[in-house]
Amino acid sequence: MQFNKVTDGIVQELKAILGEGNVLIEEEKLDMYSRDEVSDKLWEKMPEVVVKPENVEQVSEIVKLANRELLPITPRGGGTGLAAGAVPLSGGLVLSLEKMNKILEVDTENLFMVVEPGVTTGEVQKTAKAQGLLYAGDPCSADSSFIGGNVATNAGGNKAVKYGVTSRHIYGLEVVMPNGDIVTFGGKNVKDVTGYDFVHLMVGSEGTLGVVTKIWLKLMPLPKYVADLLVPFADMQSAIQVVPKIMTAGIIPTCLEFMDSLSIKAAEMYLNKKLPYSDAGAYIICEIDGTSETQVQDDYETIGKVCQDNGALEVFVADNMSTQERIWKSRKCYAEAIRMLSPVYCMEDVVVPVSNIPKALEAIERIAKKYECKIPSCGHAGDGNIHATVLREDRDDHEWHDLKDKVLEELYEEVYQLGGNLSGEHGIGAKRAGAMDKHMTEAQLNVLRSIKKALDPKGIMNPGKVLV
Amino acid sequence: MQFNKVTDGIVQELKAILGEGNVLIEEEKLDMYSRDEVSDKLWEKMPEVVVKPENVEQVSEIVKLANRELLPITPRGGGTGLAAGAVPLSGGLVLSLEKMNKILEVDTENLFMVVEPGVTTGEVQKTAKAQGLLYAGDPCSADSSFIGGNVATNAGGNKAVKYGVTSRHIYGLEVVMPNGDIVTFGGKNVKDVTGYDFVHLMVGSEGTLGVVTKIWLKLMPLPKYVADLLVPFADMQSAIQVVPKIMTAGIIPTCLEFMDSLSIKAAEMYLNKKLPYSDAGAYIICEIDGTSETQVQDDYETIGKVCQDNGALEVFVADNMSTQERIWKSRKCYAEAIRMLSPVYCMEDVVVPVSNIPKALEAIERIAKKYECKIPSCGHAGDGNIHATVLREDRDDHEWHDLKDKVLEELYEEVYQLGGNLSGEHGIGAKRAGAMDKHMTEAQLNVLRSIKKALDPKGIMNPGKVLV
Known part of the structure; x- marks a missing residue:
């Protein structure tokens, strides 16, 4: 173009x-x-x-x-x-969109918040909480990411196991189309099948189909009781083997995360604070919430037992806010902490069916060994969504690009073999557009390209992203 | 065309x-x-x-x-x-699609079922239940509707308050596009932002964009405890006033339904069985589920108290399967029962924000009075989704069409005034395509038409439906 x-x-x-x-x-x-x-x-x-x-x-x-x-x-x-x-x-x-940053309405009767795209996700969360309500979208970048960006990428985050990704919380959008038309679809109706679901076509379209200018977010009652489990394991494989077992124990955890030993060490360095069992091979972090104290307790005991029966070194229960915050800080600082290991890196975001996480992590380990590089991993185990980050360390430009290309090619290949896909929540952007082009069939690409062309015939909206 | x-x-x-x-x-x-x-x-x-x-x-x-x-x-x-x-x-x-009726896989590790479109929704539910799992889509027509039809209309049903409509359970689709191409999008990855969300554009597109030939359905753990409340009220308005109060009591009920007195009477006639408090002006039916008996009990007590404080005549608790089935039969037979009142009728499916249900029902009552007709109503109160059914009774063709046109025009007008929309779950089809054309802006219609034209340039897929 x-x-x-x-x-x-x-x-x-x-x-x-x-x-x-x-x-x-x-x-x-x-x-x-x-x-x-x-x-x-x-x-x-x-x-x-x-x-x-x-x-x-x-x-x-x-x-x-x-x-x-x-x-x-x-x-x-x-x-x-x-x-x-x-x-x-x-x-x-x-x-x-930084100046379109107003919270337009908190509707405590219908449990909706109407916002402009430039509000930070953290501000949305806090505003909801102040009313005894929950906005369940929770990307690790919540303090700085804009809710509009969450919509554009269909951000995932930590609570997606129970509450779903951003798309589940979006019930209406005002959009400026590529021809300048202003359209609104959806709103405060919690069910609506009047015409095609344009709202959820926009969610995750990364600014390539129009500009989102107003967002109707669904809120829900704030769970009365929350408990977190921090469960160290001797090694990554025993930690990750437990994930499908937790997911089939009859309970839907709110969050189910993992961190490998490199990520734990990096977090410890970044936070400058000793973490419990930080010599462990891996952490599993699991959150449970609910309306009844007994239920939350019953649920975390069930999950704790599954972990203990499957090689957990210990099960720490955090049922007060300050301990919970400490646990989550170690997980949420991943992106920043990784910089302590290497200022330049390549963070991937692959996703596989939950039962294939152990195999995906084996593959990542194998690739790291083959190319003699470090790939610390953590992520949303309950969603099969793995953040694997290739570190540049002291490689020169040529070595680094060569390494990255080879690792990504092999990683994507493995992920596709496991029924997975390129991105669980970070999006395709420009970085993965070439890979998407390579891995999708021509018929699939035709479908996506024809949608793009129909809505943005001149191709002015965020060119080179998603589709090359 | x-x-x-x-x-x-x-x-x-x-x-x-x-x-x-x-x-x-x-x-x-x-x-x-x-x-x-x-x-x-x-x-x-x-x-x-x-x-x-x-x-x-x-x-x-x-x-x-x-x-x-x-x-x-x-x-x-x-x-x-x-x-x-x-x-x-x-x-x-x-x-x-009646011969494409195979359940292809029940994946108890990843909690997915893969099916062909011709399987009945009831069969999907039963198959999941046999494995201790829940398929949460639950339209009243489950015994006879096909899961493919549920996908095509984005069917709602009874459990949508807590678990969402059909779209929430659909993670992958195989589709034959209007040019004959076979494409698969999504699958068993519970998060996936690789390209546009074509899956959820297809859901609810009523066969106008392609033919769905395979469906990946998400299952979840079957709730261990379930209780239903049947709550009679003296009149419709006091019943329906309680709905926003229940919805803001800090609990997400699984189902929250209402029936007006005409619907109760019709159900009694159809089932040929005395229903409790069947002289009441209205029923509220509320279901609670969860993993702990205490939690379910706490939750239904909270909701029961909200009802009692707000004019309930009685609160019946059904915590065993046979009583629960009896309650639900009276609600689920609505479409059949209405035939006892009038074999010809016009069933509407409007949706409004939950806080506006009382006003919507007032409007329906006013319209019925104005045109001297009967409009029994029931529906998914927790979703703001009202099934209002205009009865023909003994009117001749001319009177009936005249009545229907006037009532629908006025009803839709009122619903739009209340921030509502034409259809919550039944879809636009041919029946409401004209109304959609009338109520949407030209810019909105342009968006939808350009999507249709891009994917089905010759317009062969289900012409005259959704878009006229």
Whole structure:
């Protein structure tokens, strides 16, 4: 796709729409919009201009202008993405939603929150909690990621085992289509089959089909009782073998996470705090919640017993907030902690059927051994979603790119053999678009491409992402 | 759209693909494929030919032939639809999935069932239960509806308050696209953001975007304890006022249903059995489930107290299977029972935000009074989903069509005023396609039409349904 360049005239037009202060062209101001959290120069690119609309009408005007002038638009949330989805690889406009950051309504009767896309996920969680309600989306980046970005990537997170990924909490969207039309689908109806499910086509489409400008989020009653289990095991394989056993014990845990020994060590270094049993080969972290204390207790005892019968070194129960927070900090700091081991890395996000996690982790170990590299892993065991991170350490550019290419090729191949797929929650972005192209059939790609072409015939919305 | 007719040559070609026995052209055999459960001659039409493929390759061959010859295809499940979605209103082929009725796999490790579309929903439920698992989709028509039809309409049902509608249980689909391509999206990965969410675009698309030929259904642990409450109230308004109060009491009930007095009477007549408090103005039926007996007990006591504090005449607790079945029979027989009041009727399926159910029911009462007709109502109170059924009784054709048109126009208008929508679970089909066209904006319709056109450029898949 050949796009035009942003001219001075266009910048003037954008300033007329948005006001001086909401149009950035100075290099030092553009810099932070040239990357996301993929730590690799390969996936950085300066935008020509950054625009910061404050309302849906302005978004619509910007999109109309870009459509008319054939300029690429890259919508951007908190910039915490891990697939280069928000990087303007074709230049053009970065459309940052940072100023559309209002919580418009908390409806405690219907259990809905209506928000603009620039609200952080953490703010959504806190606002719900203050009303005795739960927003169950919980990506590890919640403090900095925008809810709009969660929608764009269909973010997963820690509570997905019981409560599902972001898509499950999204009941309505206002969207600016690539032609500038403003449409709203869904809202506060908890069931609705009036027409196609455009809402859930948008969720996870990574800004390639339009710009989300308003979001109806479903809330639920805040569980009255919560308990967390931290369960160390002697090695990764015995830890991960227990996962399918927990998942078939008749209880749906809220969270079911794992960390390998490298991840535990990295967390300990990053937090600068001794973690219990940090010499263990692996952790399983499991959360249970419910409306009754006895039920939560019964449930975690059942799960604790499954762990003990299957080689757990110990079962720590955390049933108060401060101990729970300590446990979760070690898991949630994974991305930051990994930087302590190597500032440059390649974090993958593969997903396999839960029963195949042990085999997937065996494969990762085998690949690490074969290429003599480190691949610390942790992730959402209950969802089969593994964050495997290849470390660059002190390799030079050539060695690093060579290593990464080989490891990813082999990893994806193994994952497909196990009935898995490329990404569980981080998305395809630009980083995995080539791999998707390679692993999908032509017929599958035709379906996806025809949807893209129908909704964005000029291809201006986030080009080069998802589909190459 | 101008379609061609099915010629003798085409019938011969179909027989070559499917074998003699799977191609029907005799009028007496075609008759049962000319309608669904919309009891109105207006929505009946004989197909030119009925085909019964036995595998996906045959479906693909049929679709390729129809695509080449410009013949309309109407996919058909159990024929229990309530929106004329499976009626071949443009003639052509009815593609019945009745012979693709195998349960292909019950995966008790990953908690998945893989099925063909012609399995009844009841069979899916029973098969899961036999393994100690739950398939949580539960439309009232479960005994006769096909799971493929549930997917096509995104069927709701009774357990949607806690477990969601059909879409939530669908993780993968094999689909024959309108050009005959066979594609599979999703599978046993419980999280997957590899490309657009085509699976959930297909769910609820009512056979207008392709033919579903294989379905990956998520199962969950069967709740160990279940209790049902039957709560009679003196009148509809006091019953329905309690619904938002239950929904904000900190517990997510599995089911939360209501029946008005006419529906109770009809059920009593149909079942030929005295129901408790059947002179009450309305019933609320509420189900609670969980892994612990105390929790279920605590939960139903909390809800029972909310009811008692808000005008309940009585709170019956059913915690054994036979009493539970008796309660549910009275609710599930609604569609059949209504026939006792009037063999011809018009069953609507509007949905509003839960807090607006009282206003919606007031509006229905007002409309019934204004047009001097009966509109018995029941439905999924916890979802804001109301089945309001206009009875023909002894009106002549002209009076009936006039009444129906006026009532529907006014009902839809009221529902939109309340932030509601046309259909919560029955779908748009042909019956509501005109209303959808009227109530959606041009921009919304453009989005939906462009998706349809992209995937089915010749418009052969179930023409006249969803979009006019």
